[in-house]
Amino acid sequence: DAKTTQPPSMDCAEGRAANLPCNHSTISGNEYVYWYRQIHSQGPQYIIHGLKNNETNEMASLIITEDRKSSTLILPHATLRDTAVYYCIVRATAGGGGNKLTFGTGTQLKVEL
């Protein structure tokens, strides 16, 4: 699986957009970009995933660059409840590993008043 690089921490004001970057310069053509988050003391929670097109759901938007070497997760209106560690994971959808995920250290997002 391709390695990902994320900033260790970010701050965001409540109500503003939170833009979380992720670099995955060694991504392969069949690898998806997944985002999960982990709120303190809870299990990780799926947010969104994409291959090459931008994606949006009720939680967030995912912007993937044309060369697919980086992506940005956007929380359009961050709230205090969005304070969490956000993990960017690259994973192929098929193969012997099923959908096994490898979590890195993620980005600690702190949303403040």
Next chain:
Amino acid sequence: DAGVIQSPRHEVTEMGQEVTLRCKPISGHDYLFWYRQTMMRGLELLIYFNNNVPIDDSGMPEDRFSAKMPNASFSTLKIQPSEPRDSAVYFCASSSGLRQFFGPGTRLTVL
């Protein structure tokens, strides 16, 4: 659906004792994963099953750890004998596609 259910939520035991963690996956999911999370090592995959069959146990730290999935609705992770360095939060997750759904975790403390 109630989501992934794990029990117990907290476990405190003494070194040398046997510990059994339990997981009930979401009905219909055909993949089940066991993860361990510590401050030092982060979130790491221990083992995963597909249709009740263990597929990859390369993350299991040593022979003291064992996992079973006797049927589609139940899995156990056993540590025998337990050691203080096994203290961690253990998560179970299940999946039927690209998304994994995690349980609330079991916080294990080995004294």
